[in-house]
Amino acid sequence: xxxxxxxxxxxxxxxxxxxxxxxxxxxxxxxxxxxxxxxxxxxxxxxxxxxxxxxxxxxxxxxxxxxxxxxxxxxxxxxxxxxxxxxxxxxxxxxxxxxxxxxxxxxxxxxxxxxxxxxxxxxxxxxxxxxxxxxxxxxxxxxxxxxxxxxxxxxxxxxxxxxxxxxxxxxxxxxxxxxxxxxxxxxxxxxxxxxxxxxxxxxxxxxxxxxxxxxxxxxxxxxxxxxxxxxxxxxxxxxxxxxxxxxxxxxxxxxxxxxxxxxxxxxxxxxxxxxxxxxxxxxxxxxxxxxxxxxxxxxxxxxxxxxxxxxxxxxxxxxxxxxxxxxxxxxxxxxxxxxxxxxxxxxxxxxx
Amino acid sequence: xxxxxxxxxxxxxxxxxxxxxxxxxxxxxxxxxxxxxxxxxxxxxxxxxxxxxxxxxxxxxxxxxxxxxxxxxxxxxxxxxxxxxxxxxxxxxxxxxxxxxxxxxxxxxxxxxxxxxxxxxxxxxxxxxxxxxxxxxxxxxxxxxxxxxxxxxxxxxxxxxxxxxxxxxxxxxxxxxxxxxxxxxxxxxxxxxxxxxxxxxxxxxxxxxxxxxxxxxxxxxxxxxxxxxxxxxxxxxxxxxxxxxxxxxxxxxxxxxxxxxxxxxxxxxxxxxxxxxxxxxxxxxxxxxxxxxxxxxxxxxxxxxxxxxxxxxxxxxxxxxxxxxxxxxxxxxxxxxxxxxxxxxxxxxxxxxxxxxxxxxxxxxxxxxxxxxxxxxxxxxxxxx
Numbered sequence: 075x076x077x078x079x080x081x082x083x084x085x086x087x088x089x090x091x092x093x094x095x096x097x098x099x100x101x102x103x104x105x106x107x108x109x110x111x112x113x114x115x116x117x118x119x120x121x122x123x124x125x126x127x128x129x130x131x132x133x134x135x136x137x138x139x140x141x142x143x144x145x146x147x148x149x150x151x152x153x154x155x156x157x158x159x160x161x162x163x164x165x166x167x168x169x170x171x172x173x174x175x176x177x178x179x180x181x182x183x184x185x186x187x188x189x190x191x192x193x194x195x196x197x198x199x200x201x202x203x204x205x206x207x208x209x210x211x212x213x214x215x216x217x218x219x220x221x222x223x224x225x226x227x228x229x230x231x232x233x234x235x236x237x238x239x240x241x242x243x244x245x246x247x248x249x250x251x252x253x254x255x256x257x258x259x260x261x262x263x264x265x266x267x268x269x270x271x272x273x274x275x276x277x278x279x280x281x282x283x284x285x286x287x288x289x290x291x292x293x294x295x296x297x298x299x300x301x302x303x304x305x306x307x308x309x310x311x312x313x314x315x316x317x318x319x320x321x322x323x324x325x326x327x328x329x330x331x332x333x334x335x336x337x338x339x340x341x342x343x344x345x346x347x348x349x350x351x352x353x354x355x356x357x358x359x360x361x362x363x364x365x366x367x368x369x370x371x372x373x374x375x376x377x378x379x380x381x382x383x384x385x386x387x388x389x390x391x392x393x394x395x396x397x398x399x400x401x402x403x404x405x406x407x408x409x410x411x412x413x414x415x416x417x418x419x420x421x422x423x424x425x426x
Numbered sequence: 427x428x429x430x431x432x433x434x435x436x437x438x439x440x441x442x443x444x445x446x447x448x449x450x451x452x453x454x455x456x457x458x459x460x461x462x463x464x465x466x467x468x469x470x471x472x473x474x475x476x477x478x479x480x481x482x483x484x485x486x487x488x489x490x491x492x493x494x495x496x497x498x499x500x501x502x503x504x505x506x507x508x509x510x511x512x513x514x515x516x517x518x519x520x521x522x523x524x525x526x527x528x529x530x531x532x533x534x535x536x537x538x539x540x541x542x543x544x545x546x547x548x549x550x551x552x553x554x555x556x557x558x559x560x561x562x563x564x565x566x567x568x569x570x571x572x573x574x575x576x577x578x579x580x581x582x583x584x585x586x587x588x589x590x591x592x593x594x595x596x597x598x599x600x601x602x603x604x605x606x607x608x609x610x611x612x613x614x615x616x617x618x619x620x621x622x623x624x625x626x627x628x629x630x631x632x633x634x635x636x637x638x639x640x641x642x643x644x645x646x647x648x649x650x651x652x653x654x655x656x657x658x659x660x661x662x663x664x665x666x667x668x669x670x671x672x673x674x675x676x677x678x679x680x681x682x683x684x685x686x687x688x689x690x691x692x693x694x695x696x697x698x699x700x701x702x703x704x705x706x707x708x709x710x711x712x713x714x715x716x717x718x719x720x721x722x723x724x725x726x727x728x729x730x731x732x733x734x735x736x737x738x739x740x741x742x743x744x745x746x747x748x749x750x751x752x753x754x755x756x757x758x759x760x761x762x763x764x765x766x767x768x769x770x771x772x773x774x775x776x777x778x779x780x781x782x783x784x785x786x787x788x789x790x791x792x793x794x795x796x797x798x799x800x801x802x803x804x805x806x807x808x809x810x811x
Binding site for chain 1: 470487489497498562575589590671678679756757759761765772774777
């Protein structure tokens with residue numbers, strides 16, 4: 075009797091072990107596709123009929139929910155640009171607010187299709203975190219905001235002070251690096267939530283708040299008394315911000331990358347929302363190709379040939395996106411975010 | 427004689443064992459699928475398994491540390507700082523929440539109408555609103571409204587209070603302090619032992635025999651107090667114009683989290699205490715009153731010890747909740763284990779490993795709490811002799 079049972083037990087266990095050992099070989103590891111379903115995210119998005127876009131939601135100028143519950147900002151517009159290219163309808167976007175801490179996990183887990191959340195491109199994120207960075211849409215740098223009353227002029231003035239910073243950001247690490255280099259002691263007060271951070275800063279919990287300069291400029295405007303605060307001139311890091319996708323999904327990454335480049339190219343070619351119709355009747359072969367009247371630039375990567383027409387029609391070129399979201403509301407000069415032809419860093423490889 | 431043999435598929439003994447084997451197999455298969463799924467997905471995302479990353483330098487600073495830490499230390503050390511912070515707030519929180527909970531719980535049964543109603547309002551407000559909201563309120567509308575560090579409130583005993591936190595007198599870490607500390611602890615332990623012995627002797631021989639013990643205990647108490655006052659090298663915080671140095675610094679984030687957890691958990695504990703007291707039958711009250719005990723003594727000596735039997739199991743759950751709720755610290759910028767772990771997750775991308783670590787740490791903390799509380803529970807149960 076007993077023998078019989080142990081025999082049965084042994085058989086079952088062997089079977090279990092066999093299943094456990096055998097399955098890794100049976101399961102084909104989809105190297106080409108990144109989405110949880112196996113295929114490319116491009117197919118997933120198209121069959122779903124809408125784009126799920128991970129954004130910040132709390133950052134004026136980049137992605138911010140306004141009084142009407144509408145998303146505004148540069149990052150939000152790039153989500154719309156992708157939706158416009160795919161569906162000819164910029165409203166086919168489902169925005170997902172993500173904290174700095176959550177963003178990479180959400181992207182890796184396939185909760186969002188693309189992450190456009192003022193995310194800095196770093197080697198560690200590109201390699202170790204398994205991400206792909208589309209072209210930088212905003213070249214930023216870290217700055218420091220202090221109260222005018224404190225009389226702090228530079229970083230040395232912050233010795234022994236508390237500095238508010240957001241968790242899970244490059245800012246957090248740059249701050250530590252920079253102050254270690256200068257050998258200045260400080261106390262970080264690390265917030266998960268941006269709104270909580272600036273609220274605590276405004277109440278004097280920290281003598282300074284640090285973040286990307288664009289963010290500080292935008293936030294300063296929405297503080298109770300903007301004139302009481304000043305963003306120091308010192309810039310102590312490079313923060314190239316742009317859209318992010320998952321590793322090992324080249325088709326989707328290419329689509330996001332070239333839609334982004336397309337907005338740069340459109341500005342360089344002088345194609346705007348206003349003159350799009352005139353440009354359509356051009357004889358310039360470069361413009362014709364760019365707008366999909368000639369060649370197969372769009373269909374080669376699984377998009378409609380006129381994808382850039384859709385993007386410009388609904389969202390505009392890079393200059394228009396910048397002016398609408400950053401330039402006009404915050405009087406922030408283009409600076410290094412000018413086109414390369416004007417001495418900036420915004421540059422698209424040829425559409426050919 | 428020869429019984430008819432029951433075929434094995436109808437033999438109850440066999441069926442029971444087969445059932446267990448099948449359940450075990452199902453669990454093993456599910457486990458294997460999970461492990462396999464995880465490793466396949468990790469490989470697909472190009473994320474390396476293993477915990478080696480804990481040895482690489484952290485590169486971020488932590489604002490509120492109870493043990494020495496700098497950004498050049500390892501991720502492992504950063505996690506340890508987080509664990510110490512979590513334990514700090516959880517242990518202090520459990521003690522304070524218990525005290526407040528008992529007071530409020532008894533107040534709920536007070537004969538005084540006002541006291542009763544106040545306790546009721548307190549319990550209902552704190553029990554029925556989300557903890558995160560309470561934390562935000564206590565932090566943003568409470569602690570941050572204190573004056574800034576450039577202009578702190580000066581309280582007696584060299585205490586400085588500002589929206590950065592509280593700076594208080596604290597013994598400096600030196601040899602003298604260590605010796606004094608050992609002296610104090612030793613005199614307390616010795617005192618307790620002598621006191622117990624005195625009670626035992628008095629029980630056996632009655633009345634006045636405990637005098638020698640009493641003198642010894644008093645002498646020990648004097649030694650302890652002297653060591654506390656003069657032996658320890660007290661270090662007073664110094665205000666330097668725009669910050670305060672020295673002494674012990676308790677951040678306002680720590681304060682807000684502690685207060686939030688204590689107020690919230692105490693509301694639940696109060697109800698546990700009330701239930702425990704009400705579970706003691708009315709006859710017990712009446713009997714002790716008939717013996718001439720005052721109501722305070724009745725509560726302390728008769729009712730409360732019996733109520734403890736009912737109270738401890740639900741109390742354990744409240745303690746466990748408090749320990750877990752401390753992970754809401756990230757919302758108010760306190761670097762507890764959860765926040766530090768997620769920062770590390772964010773920097774290294776080792777999602778699964780970090781989640782596993784978080785699970786293990788909270789599980790360990792809570793199992794230890796459960797273990798201690800179960801021991802306590804056994805001690806207060808009725809001993810059947």
